[in-house]
Amino acid sequence: MSNDRETDGHRARKRFGQNFLSDPNIIRRIIDAIRPQPGETMVEIGPGLGAMTAPLLERIDHLHVVEIDRDLIARLRERYSPERLSIHEGDALKFDFGTLGDPLRIVGNLPYNISTPILFHLAAFAEQVQDMTFMLQKEVVMRMVAEPGTEDYGRLSVMLQYRFRMGRMFDVPPGAFRPAPKVMSSIVRLVPLPAEELTARDEALLGAIVTAAFGQRRKTLRNTLREFLDEAGFAALGLDPGLRGERLSVAEFVAIANYCSGAGKRA
Numbered sequence: 547m548s549n550d551r552e553t554d555g556h557r558a559r560k561r562f563g564q565n566f567l568s569d570p571n572i573i574r575r576i577i578d579a580i581r582p583q584p585g586e587t588m589v590e591i592g593p594g595l596g597a598m599t600a601p602l603l604e605r606i607d608h609l610h611v612v613e614i615d616r617d618l619i620a621r622l623r624e625r626y627s628p629e630r631l632s633i634h635e636g637d638a639l640k641f642d643f644g645t646l647g648d649p650l651r652i653v654g655n656l657p658y659n660i661s662t663p664i665l666f667h668l669a670a671f672a673e674q675v676q677d678m679t680f681m682l683q684k685e686v687v688m689r690m691v692a693e694p695g696t697e698d699y700g701r702l703s704v705m706l707q708y709r710f711r712m713g714r715m716f717d718v719p720p721g722a723f724r725p726a727p728k729v730m731s732s733i734v735r736l737v738p739l740p741a742e743e744l745t746a747r748d749e750a751l752l753g754a755i756v757t758a759a760f761g762q763r764r765k766t767l768r769n770t771l772r773e774f775l776d777e778a779g780f781a782a783l784g785l786d787p788g789l790r791g792e793r794l795s796v797a798e799f800v801a802i803a804n805y806c807s808g809a810g811k812r813a
Contacts, residue, residue: 712736745804
């Protein structure tokens with residue numbers, strides 16, 4: 547007898563964050579939202595049991611997949627020829643997506659337990675990406691698209707909005723998965739912004755400033771950014787040091803970073 551963590555003979559592994567999409571209507575809606583076209587270079591992260599892999603291959607000639615579970619890899623190799631499916635065995639957090647060419651379209655039902663690190667890893671390949679469409683925990687998606695001044699706005703919001711135009715597309719209920727997660731999921735699309743809009747002179751410095759600003763959310767910028775800005779710096783930027791990080795726009799964080807970069811100040 548199978549249990550609630552077993553799907554099609556495969557027992558979902560908690561350490562890999564496995565929840566397999568199984569609702570055919572939701573799958574169809576996701577594929578329609580992605581709109582894969584023949585000739586495109588597409589990679590699926592975490593194909594699992596192939597719920598999205600099969601319909602993707604109905605529309606494109608070849609697909610790359612990144613999968614860490616050897617049992618699932620064996621199933622995929624039995625089902626698809628190397629001419630149709632290139633399987634990259636390993637951890638998506640360590641995979642060099644830059645080796646797959648460009649422009650690259652990336653899709654997947656990302657493991658919720660490592661979704662934030664994967665998003666930051668993928669951001670490093672934005673120059674080669676056409677777009678990315680992912681299913682994530684709804685709570686994470688709300689943080690990704692949050693606006694300044696809202697509770698969900700934070701480091702993830704700023705760093706991803708600096709590099710991508712993002713939009714939440716639709717929600718996916720727990721019942722669409724086997725085993726069913728305890729949370730609502732959402733589909734989100736990320737489209738890299740053109741290079742001319744990426745105006746931070748030092749992106750590492752921008753990241754350090756944003757991390758500091760949200761490291762202690764209840765503290766004011768005067769405290770969280772004291773290693774980067776003095777009173778004269780706040781005055782030069784026209785910023786109130788009594789504000790908290792969640793009140794600043796992405797453009798204001800970029801302005802702080804560029805000011806610090808120009809002044810030769812580093813953490």
